[in-house]
Amino acid sequence: MAAAEETDKLVCVVWGSPVGTEPAYRERLLGSSRVATFRTVGNCITALRAYFSHHRFVHAYRSPFDEAPAPSPPPSARPRP
Numbered sequence: 001m002a003a004a005e006e007t008d009k010l011v012c013v014v015w016g017s018p019v020g021t022e023p024a025y026r027e028r029l030l031g032s033s034r035v036a037t038f039r040t041v042g043n044c045i046t047a048l049r050a051y052f053s054h055h056r057f058v059h060a061y062r063s064p065f066d067e068a069p070a071p072s073p074p075p076s077a078r079p080r081p
Contacts, residue, residue, distance in 0.1 A: 004034040010051065012036045014044050 004011040013035055015025050029037040038044040 001028060001032060001035065004032065010036065010048075012038065012044055012048065014038050014041050 011034060013029055015029060015037055016039075017025065025037075029035055036044075036047065038047065
């Protein structure tokens, strides 16, 4: 928990206890906004795959409107020679 508070990196925890009612799990991990908590390794890997896929997409995305030509002004708005 302390390491998660000191970094801007994603921190994941897999809580493997079959009960899931322990105070450390309920109060500390689930109450933290800095730690992603999972009950299974499979769920953690699926979430990480989606997380990195999203960030790859956002980083590579180029809007088709970024290089769209500016519309020409209507004929009445053009300056007269």
